[in-house]
Amino acid sequence: MIERSVILLVEDNPDDEALTLRAFSKNNIRNPVVVARNGAEALDYLFARGAYAGRDVADLPQVVLLDLKLPKVEGLEVLRQIRADERTELLPVVILTSSREEQDLVEGYRLGANSYVRKPVNFDEFVEAARQLGLYWLLLNEVPPRRPG
Amino acid sequence: MYCKIIHCLRLPHLRKPCARAAAALQRYGVAAVKPTGPNREAHFRALLEAAPDGVVIADSDGRIVLVNAQTERLFGYERDSLIGRPLTLLMPERFHEAHEEGLRRVAAGGEQRVIGKAVELVGRRKDGAEFPLELSLASAIVDRQRQFTGILRDVTERKADEQRFLDREARFRSVLDAAPDAIVIVDSDGRIVLVNAQTERLFGYARDRLVGQPVEILVPENLQDRHVGHRRDFLAAPRVRSMGEGLDLSGRRADGTEFPIAISLSPVKTAEGALTIAAIRDVTHAKQAEKALRDRETRLRALLEAAPDAVVIANKQGRIELVNAQTERLFGYPRDRLIGQPIEILVPERFQSRHVGHREGYLAEPRVRSMGEGLELYGRRADGSEFPVAISLSPVETAEGALVIAAVRDVTERHRIEREIQELNERLTRDNTELAAVNRELEAFSYSVSHDLRAPLRAIDGFSQALLEDCGGDVGEVGRGYLSRVRRAAQRMGVLIDDLIKLSRVTRADMHLQDVDLSALARRIAQDLKANEPDRMADFEIQGGLAAHGDVRLLQIVLENLMGNAWKFTSGRAPTRIEFGCCRHDDQTAYFIRDNGAGFDMAHADQLFRPFQRLHDAEQFPGTGIGLATVQRIVHKHGGRVWATAVVGKGATFYFTL
Numbered sequence: 001m002i003e004r005s006v007i008l009l010v011e012d013n014p015d016d017e018a019l020t021l022r023a024f025s026k027n028n029i030r031n032p033v034v035v036a037r038n039g040a041e042a043l044d045y046l047f048a049r050g051a052y053a054g055r056d057v058a059d060l061p062q063v064v065l066l067d068l069k070l071p072k073v074e075g076l077e078v079l080r081q082i083r084a085d086e087r088t089e090l091l092p093v094v095i096l097t098s099s100r101e102e103q104d105l106v107e108g109y110r111l112g113a114n115s116y117v118r119k120p121v122n123f124d125e126f127v128e129a130a131r132q133l134g135l136y137w138l139l140l141n142e143v144p145p146r147r148p149g
Numbered sequence: 150m151y152c153k154i155i156h157c158l159r160l161p162h163l164r165k166p167c168a169r170a171a172a173a174l175q176r177y178g179v180a181a182v183k184p185t186g187p188n189r190e191a192h193f194r195a196l197l198e199a200a201p202d203g204v205v206i207a208d209s210d211g212r213i214v215l216v217n218a219q220t221e222r223l224f225g226y227e228r229d230s231l232i233g234r235p236l237t238l239l240m241p242e243r244f245h246e247a248h249e250e251g252l253r254r255v256a257a258g259g260e261q262r263v264i265g266k267a268v269e270l271v272g273r274r275k276d277g278a279e280f281p282l283e284l285s286l287a288s289a290i291v292d293r294q295r296q297f298t299g300i301l302r303d304v305t306e307r308k309a310d311e312q313r314f315l316d317r318e319a320r321f322r323s324v325l326d327a328a329p330d331a332i333v334i335v336d337s338d339g340r341i342v343l344v345n346a347q348t349e350r351l352f353g354y355a356r357d358r359l360v361g362q363p364v365e366i367l368v369p370e371n372l373q374d375r376h377v378g379h380r381r382d383f384l385a386a387p388r389v390r391s392m393g394e395g396l397d398l399s400g401r402r403a404d405g406t407e408f409p410i411a412i413s414l415s416p417v418k419t420a421e422g423a424l425t426i427a428a429i430r431d432v433t434h435a436k437q438a439e440k441a442l443r444d445r446e447t448r449l450r451a452l453l454e455a456a457p458d459a460v461v462i463a464n465k466q467g468r469i470e471l472v473n474a475q476t477e478r479l480f481g482y483p484r485d486r487l488i489g490q491p492i493e494i495l496v497p498e499r500f501q502s503r504h505v506g507h508r509e510g511y512l513a514e515p516r517v518r519s520m521g522e523g524l525e526l527y528g529r530r531a532d533g534s535e536f537p538v539a540i541s542l543s544p545v546e547t548a549e550g551a552l553v554i555a556a557v558r559d560v561t562e563r564h565r566i567e568r569e570i571q572e573l574n575e576r577l578t579r580d581n582t583e584l585a586a587v588n589r590e591l592e593a594f595s596y597s598v599s600h601d602l603r604a605p606l607r608a609i610d611g612f613s614q615a616l617l618e619d620c621g622g623d624v625g626e627v628g629r630g631y632l633s634r635v636r637r638a639a640q641r642m643g644v645l646i647d648d649l650i651k652l653s654r655v656t657r658a659d660m661h662l663q664d665v666d667l668s669a670l671a672r673r674i675a676q677d678l679k680a681n682e683p684d685r686m687a688d689f690e691i692q693g694g695l696a697a698h699g700d701v702r703l704l705q706i707v708l709e710n711l712m713g714n715a716w717k718f719t720s721g722r723a724p725t726r727i728e729f730g731c732c733r734h735d736d737q738t739a740y741f742i743r744d745n746g747a748g749f750d751m752a753h754a755d756q757l758f759r760p761f762q763r764l765h766d767a768e769q770f771p772g773t774g775i776g777l778a779t780v781q782r783i784v785h786k787h788g789g790r791v792w793a794t795a796v797v798g799k800g801a802t803f804y805f806t807l
Binding site for chain 2: 013015016018019022068069097098099100101102119120121122123124126
């Protein structure tokens with residue numbers, strides 16, 4: 001069995017977290033999921049700070065699923081910092097949010113989001129969205145080569 | 150020999166020509182002496198010598214037989230060198246022939262042309278100088294011999310006097326003729342005594358056709374009788390009357406035409422009686438110029454009176470010279486209470502003294518100042534009330550000195566409007582600020598709704614599904630039915646929230662106006678609708694070439710909603726007919742979408758466009774009731790309106806203007 005890359009889920013709502021994990025498991029997505037409950041925690045994980053000090057920064061997740069409305073550091077700011085750091089600038093980031101506000105869409109893409117997915121109310125649709133996400137970002141998508149340490 | 154002279158003097162037929170000699174002798178006291186006796190000759194001789202005139206006696210051949218002392222003096226000859234010489238000696242050579250001719254004629258008993266008359270001749274002195282002389286000649290037969298007696302007087306002085314007189318007269322006449330006015334001198338009987346050349350030109354008469362005529366020949370016929378009266382009045386109390394004192398006078402030319410004149414009259418007393426000198430001037434041009442000036446003034450005055458502003462003209466002393474009707478209305482003074490008054494009568498009392506200073510400053514450096522320049526100014530009405538004015542000033546130089554023209558406008562209304570505009574602007578700014586705040590709140594609210602309200606719904610739906618999947622067996626069929634209802638309700642609320650967000654997005658959307666091809670939009674929407682339900686028998690009739698000016702994205706939402714509704718409410722009709730076209734409504738273009746669907750009860754037409762209001766049951770025609778509310782908001786944003794007509798079961802027509 002090949003080693004599966006980590007999915008970083010940045011989500012503050014435990015219900016949405018549970019539903020997302022359920023949608024993954026219904027689609028047989030077995031990758032380990034690291035959940036960050038706010039923007040600051042997500043950045044700590046990525047840059048191996050705070051609770052994640054000592055983690056290998058070069059060991060990037062396969063994809064980041066990023067909610068926008070987050071406590072402490074909000075989603076778009078997280079995205080900005082990811083793209084601002086050369087270690088993470090090529091990291092695939094999918095915005096997964098409830099918002100369909102045009103301003104969020106535009107700003108998200110402007111800051112370099114790779115995809116923008118709106119969380120549907122209907123769970124069946126949510127499962128379908130998770131399936132497609134997993135298919136594309138975990139199986140089809142070729143990640144950039146790992147940087148030398 | 151002298152007795153002969155006296156004799157001839159006594160001769161009755163010689164009396165006249167010799168009268169002068171006799172008179173001359175008398176003047177010397179000689180006449181009183183009775184010449185008698187042997188002293189007679191000596192006496193007469195003395196007399197002769199004392200005579201002031203030259204006396205020459207000649208025989209029939211024209212030879213001198215006797216001269217007196219005065220003759221010697223006159224001609225510069227010694228007596229002896231004259232006696233026996235021909236008379237021609239005493240005259241210039243050019244007269245010799247005529248003289249001898251005359252002598253021969255007399256000798257032949259011919260006409261004695263010069264005898265008995267005083268004639269003027271030219272004498273010649275011994276030194277050759279010539280001089281004018283007057284000759285009185287008598288002819289008599291003495292001792293059967295014809296003798297001529299001539300009395301000669303040097304008239305050089307008299308001639309010079311005459312010449313001077315003539316010169317004076319010529320000068321007088323040339324002065325008269327050079328005068329620019331026609332000059333007519335009239336005697337006390339009203340007869341013309343003299344006219345100058347200008348009179349001839351002016352009236353078209355030759356001089357001799359005027360002299361001696363009544364002066365009325367120069368007066369228009371209808372005024373002639375009256376003129377006689379005027380003339381008599383003038384003579385009764387003559388005085389110098391200057392040109393222009395009289396009113397409109399007219400002259401009459403020889404050809405009967407009349408022309409305007411000005412006359413000055415001067416009475417003159419002369420030996421021949423009272424004369425009147427009239428100087429007459431043709432004032433045709435002056436009259437025309439005067440009329441042109443009057444016309445211009447009339448026009449200007451009319452203009453002035455018609456001016457919408459109060460126009461006040463003041464002189465250098467700040468006194469009002471002229472105002473127009475608007476001034477009377479504006480300030481409430483009749484004109485005659487303003488003319489001559491200081492301009493400050495129109496200025497509020499508290500500004501009056503300052504105004505005098507301003508006025509003098511302005512005159513020191515006058516310039517055109519336009520309306521509204523400067524500060525807030527006030528006028529003062531007759532009743533003391535004040536009102537705001539705008540004033541424009543223009544300095545004008547006239548013959549009577551500098552004038553200032555002030556145009557005064559009542560700006561009460563303008564001020565009021567300006568204040569109103571300012572208040573409105575302030576209110577608008579306030580409203581805009583409030584509106585911006587409300588918009589920001591609304592945005593935050595809808596963001597929050599869109600994000601936060603959907604998350605619990607997702608949880609309700611997701612965990613209901615999880616319950617169904619993981620514990621479906623435990624809740625039984627009834628339980629599973631309930632969980633399905635929970636899920637449907639959650640999902641429906643999700644749709645409602647989405648529609649609500651759409652509606653608010655329409656409200657907040659910025660308008661990007663452009664020309665929009667509505668027909669093309671409608672055709673594309675029709676295609677999409679048919680593609681979704683390819684099995685439906687549907688007939689779209691879309692009028693071509695419908696265009697509007699608006700926001701293309703918003704207008705697309707309008708057509709999508711209206712055509713989507715038409716499609717939805719015709720779902721039971723076969724075939725479906727949906728029409729898009731336009732018509733005139735209240736002078737505006739109204740677009741309409743007509744269907745042959747379910748229609749609705751017009752009693753509820755007023756609820757159509759309210760959010761979440763539905764006229765049909767959700768089982769038959771699903772929907773949130775937000776579509777028409779969205780349509781209405783978009784149409785209102787374009788400044789148009791939307792309405793509908795319908796018959797239940799027959800169809801509906803939705804109209805909108807933009």
